[in-house]
Amino acid sequence: MHIPDGFIAPQFYLPAYLLASGAWVWAARGIRRTLDEETIPRLAVITALAYAIGLVMLPLPGGTSGHLLGIGILAMLFGVRLAFLAYSLVLLLQAMLLGAGGITALPVNALAVGLVGASAMALCVRWRSTRNPLPAIAVGAFLAVVLPALLIALVLGVQPIIAQQDDGSPLFFPFRPEIVVPAIMLPHLLIGIAEAVLTLAVWRYACDRGWLH
Amino acid sequence: MSDLHWLLLYLLAVVIVSLLHQPLWLAMGLFLVILFCGPIRWRLLRKSLFSILYFNTTVTLGYLVVAGMQNQFRAEYLLLINCRVLLLVMLAFWLSARINIANALRFSSSLSFLTTLTVGQFRVLSRVVSDFRAAFKSRNLKRPGWRERAHLAVAQTEVIMEKSQHAATEISQAMRSRGVFDD
Numbered sequence: 001m002h003i004p005d006g007f008i009a010p011q012f013y014l015p016a017y018l019l020a021s022g023a024w025v026w027a028a029r030g031i032r033r034t035l036d037e038e039t040i041p042r043l044a045v046i047t048a049l050a051y052a053i054g055l056v057m058l059p060l061p062g063g064t065s066g067h068l069l070g071i072g073i074l075a076m077l078f079g080v081r082l083a084f085l086a087y088s089l090v091l092l093l094q095a096m097l098l099g100a101g102g103i104t105a106l107p108v109n110a111l112a113v114g115l116v117g118a119s120a121m122a123l124c125v126r127w128r129s130t131r132n133p134l135p136a137i138a139v140g141a142f143l144a145v146v147l148p149a150l151l152i153a154l155v156l157g158v159q160p161i162i163a164q165q166d167d168g169s170p171l172f173f174p175f176r177p178e179i180v181v182p183a184i185m186l187p188h189l190l191i192g193i194a195e196a197v198l199t200l201a202v203w204r205y206a207c208d209r210g211w212l213h
Numbered sequence: 214m215s216d217l218h219w220l221l222l223y224l225l226a227v228v229i230v231s232l233l234h235q236p237l238w239l240a241m242g243l244f245l246v247i248l249f250c251g252p253i254r255w256r257l258l259r260k261s262l263f264s265i266l267y268f269n270t271t272v273t274l275g276y277l278v279v280a281g282m283q284n285q286f287r288a289e290y291l292l293l294i295n296c297r298v299l300l301l302v303m304l305a306f307w308l309s310a311r312i313n314i315a316n317a318l319r320f321s322s323s324l325s326f327l328t329t330l331t332v333g334q335f336r337v338l339s340r341v342v343s344d345f346r347a348a349f350k351s352r353n354l355k356r357p358g359w360r361e362r363a364h365l366a367v368a369q370t371e372v373i374m375e376k377s378q379h380a381a382t383e384i385s386q387a388m389r390s391r392g393v394f395d396d
């Protein structure tokens with residue numbers, strides 16, 4: 001799902017960095033309170049897991065790529081703030097070490113996947129039934145993929161509108177929302193289902209290990 | 214120059230590159246990066262080309278079809294977007310080959326610590342995954358079905374998490390014993 005480098009106009013990614021910086025400051029507030037010798041190993045495990053899952057990238061028609069995200073797992077275990085920070089770190093490492101995603105796309109990817117995706121999952125986890133939490137967790141993991149996909153599709157789709165040559169040809173991403181939204185959303189509905197199944201397996205595992213209370 | 218200075222220089226270069234819309238300037242930038250990369254230039258170029266291959270091919274082919282149908286095809290756009298993406302990815306790989314990312318993020322001790330631990334965990338995880346794959350391959354003479362592969366995925370996930378948990382706990386305890394968590 002990540003947007004690679006070079007497809008987002010500076011008039012979009014620079015304000016996005018401002019917005020993301022605010023979100024990173026908000027997320028980092030109180031990190032000293034949360035990060036201790038018990039939390040850090042879990043955070044490292046899940047960040048590394050999300051990182052590894054994100055290595056498998058599938059090209060999708062219409063101009064982007066898809067893969068399992070792991071953001072639902074991060075949000076479920078650590079909450080929105082740590083999930084957002086950890087996923088931002090995953091995105092940074094992917095951009096710097098693997099050329100996946102990119103530094104110009106980092107704020108958009110982080111806000112869409114790390115913040116919106118994690119928030120969707122966290123809300124579903126908060127509203128889960130104590131008797132049968134599985135549906136809420138599955139829906140949360142599904143939404144944690146589908147909502148960021150929609151946002152990213154819209155961000156890509158506005159690029160030819162906000163940045164074009166005098167003759168109307170695009171300067172960055174070339175396809176408008178009517179092409180890119182269905183091209184991204186249709187495969188991500190399937191990816192969302194796979195993510196939900198994986199998240200349920202990890203949830204069960206985390207419960208067995210006493211990672212969830 | 215420190216790793217942080219290289220990182221800041223890289224960020225400035227990224228903004229400049231994304232403000233350039235002439236393929237010739239981007240091609241010159243690419244030439245300069247290849248020139249200054251040193252002996253690792255061809256490895257970095259190959260790695261960069263490989264990493265952008267799928268996405269850029271998809272965009273390029275999609276643009277050929279859509280712009281062709283709308284009679285708005287501009288070859289200069291394809292040159293522009295492919296040069297820009299390749300240059301940005303080359304810059305990123307060049308930077309990561311030149312600096313230690315964790316050192317560059319040392320302005321925040323939490324971020325630097327988390328980066329170090331995550332990269333370490335990823336190495337542990339990669340080794341486990343490759344071991345699993347090798348063992349799975351050696352046990353299956355013909356292509357395994359979905360059921361076998363699903364079992365492999367579940368087993369891999371459990372072992373990865375368990376192993377990483379132990380490794381991370383060890384690292385965390387080692388760092389605590391050295392006073393990392395003390396204010």
